Amino acid sequence: MRKERRALNRFDILTLFPAMFQGPLQESILRRAQDKGLVTIRVHDLRTWTHDRHRVVDDVPYGGGAGMVLKPEPVFEAVEALRQGSDSTVVALTPQGLPFGQRLASELARLPHLILLCGRYEGFDDRIPQGLQALEVSIGDVVLSGGEIPALVVLDATVRLIPGVLGDETSALADSFATGLLEHPHYTRPTLFRGMGVPPVLLSGDHQAIARWRRKQALRRTRERRPDLLSRASLSDLDRQLLVEIETEDAGIGRESRDESN
Ligand code: JAH
Numbered sequence: 001m002r003k004e005r006r007a008l009n010r011f012d013i014l015t016l017f018p019a020m021f022q023g024p025l026q027e028s029i030l031r032r033a034q035d036k037g038l039v040t041i042r043v044h045d046l047r048t049w050t051h052d053r054h055r056v057v058d059d060v061p062y063g064g065g066a067g068m069v070l071k072p073e074p075v076f077e078a079v080e081a082l083r084q085g086s087d088s089t090v091v092a093l094t095p096q097g098l099p100f101g102q103r104l105a106s107e108l109a110r111l112p113h114l115i116l117l118c119g120r121y122e123g124f125d126d127r128i129p130q131g132l133q134a135l136e137v138s139i140g141d142v143v144l145s146g147g148e149i150p151a152l153v154v155l156d157a158t159v160r161l162i163p164g165v166l167g168d169e170t171s172a173l174a175d176s177f178a179t180g181l182l183e184h185p186h187y188t189r190p191t192l193f194r195g196m197g198v199p200p201v202l203l204s205g206d207h208q209a210i211a212r213w214r215r216k217q218a219l220r221r222t223r224e225r226r227p228d229l230l231s232r233a234s235l236s237d238l239d240r241q242l243l244v245e246i247e248t249e250d251a252g253i254g255r256e257s258r259d260e261s262n
Helices: 019-026 027-036 074-083 100-109 127-131 150-159 168-178 207-225 227-232 238-252
Strands: 012-016 038-047 088-099 114-118 135-138
Touching: 012 019, 012 074, 012 150, 012 168, 012 207, 019 150, 027 038, 038 135, 074 114, 074 127, 088 127, 088 150, 100 135, 114 150, 127 150, 135 150, 168 238, 207 227
Parallel strands: 012 038, 012 114, 088 114, 088 135
Antiparallel strands: none
16 A cells, blocks of 8 residues: 655744734634644744844844845754654745745645745845755745745645645635636626626526636636736637637627627
8 A cells, every 4th residue: 555645734934023923823724724633833933042142033244235134043943943854844935936836835735844934134044045955935026024924825825735624615726726727707696786797697597608608707817817827728629619719709899898798
């Protein structure tokens, strides 16, 4: 019998601002996953691993320049205290990291123990990710004040992929991103809201027509907003037919007057 790789069940987060995690960890999916015993999430103040009176974690940059740099000693001591041999993967949230996405989330969700390093100031002394063999991860090309919010992004995206955390219906959501298209639009009651209606096909009860309309909308939105995704998606014969219809409609009647009922 093949040895299953254990699902991820432990997170240790290293930060100078542990209070930033208290709200997010106590609500919704992250809360439920912990309550069900499916995951253990611990948040640690990096200053725990300082030894001086002022608990200093930063210093001026060699070579000069503005701002401060996170010192290696407290981070190494913390990781050495938390690391569980080869079970542990160290992830440093930095703007220089590998782009985070659903693919990387599903790879991280298969690991048993993640240590998330949240930087502040101008960033880490580069011997931190190097010496700890950390995987550097970026959540996108945006400047933030530290790695805490990116760590929460990685945490949320990863925990929801741990088996048992989500019900069956919602787990399809991650799948739909994995298929590589944006989602179709959603509607609920009332049927008329401030002059805005609901596409009639959704009220028709014709499930095949509804499925076709939703797929076409997904393709249309992806083509308009994320053509990069469309070129990588695996498309069926029906998808290609729907895309031809979309392109014909766009060429003929234009955006404003497009008939969205088909
Ligand atoms: C900012 C350390 N990928 C977004 C991202 C991640 C981390 C940081 N900024 C943006 C950051 C300051 C210090 C990390």
